[in-house]
Amino acid sequence: MCIDCGCGPSGHDHQHKETEAPRKTISVEEDILSKNNRLAAGNRALFARQGIFTLNLVSSPGSGKTSLLEKTLVDLKNEINFAVLEGDQQTTNDADRIAATGTPAHQINTGAGCHLDAHMVGHGLEHFDLETIQMMMIENVGNLVCPASFDLGEDFKVTLLSVTEGEDKPLKYPPLFRDSEIMLIN
Numbered sequence: 001m002c003i004d005c006g007c008g009p010s011g012h013d014h015q016h017k018e019t020e021a022p023r024k025t026i027s028v029e030e031d032i033l034s035k036n037n038r039l040a041a042g043n044r045a046l047f048a049r050q051g052i053f054t055l056n057l058v059s060s061p062g063s064g065k066t067s068l069l070e071k072t073l074v075d076l077k078n079e080i081n082f083a084v085l086e087g088d089q090q091t092t093n094d095a096d097r098i099a100a101t102g103t104p105a106h107q108i109n110t111g112a113g114c115h116l117d118a119h120m121v122g123h124g125l126e127h128f129d130l131e132t133i134q135m136m137m138i139e140n141v142g143n144l145v146c147p148a149s150f151d152l153g154e155d156f157k158v159t160l161l162s163v164t165e166g167e168d169k170p171l172k173y174p175p176l177f178r179d180s181e182i183m184l185i186n
């Protein structure tokens, strides 16, 4: 595509400038993460004010995050008031599974996005009565790469590893395993 006017490969009826504008490097990644970190700090302060303990569950798709939540919620719901924020690219399948346990749940669909970020979580929290919640479980989008970079404001990041994925996954995707406070083998 033509940079000057956005026209396609055919149909030029005008001349384009021969000279290129001077190049400038902008460090985009740094800016995105600093904004996310600011919003995550806001989420963390909100959780602290409300006395809510928060976990961010991360793993490959299909390694058992929702199954672990379902079982945990059924076993502990009479002792702890839980809420669950679900992240997936599409569908409300996981929020529906959680809601079936009697736990408040809200689904975030990220579309093309491969992780939850602090902005999405902040808005997701608007769907709950935070006064009544003691523990917030955030199930991240299934992915061992991008969720490692995005703080959501959680107390602990929890990484699940299913044995069928192979024992070399922490070697192949070290940041997530290194930065998680808890790791579960399923």
Ligand SMILES: Nc1nc2c(ncn2[C@@H]2O[C@H](COP(=O)(O)OP(=O)(O)O)[C@@H](O)[C@H]2O)c(=O)[nH]1
Residues within 6 Å of the ligand: 059, 060, 061, 062, 063, 064, 065, 066, 067, 068, 142, 186
């Ligand atoms: N055999 C076995 N299957 C499991 C276990 N945990 C989850 N599953 C199955 O693995 C599939 C994916 O689990 P799910 O909880 O949806 O994974 P998620 O994508 O990480 O949330 C489902 O069909 C589960 O029933 C487990 O401990 N053992």
Ligand SMILES: [Mg+2]
Residues within 6 Å of the ligand: 065, 066, 067, 094, 139
């Ligand atoms: Mg799931």
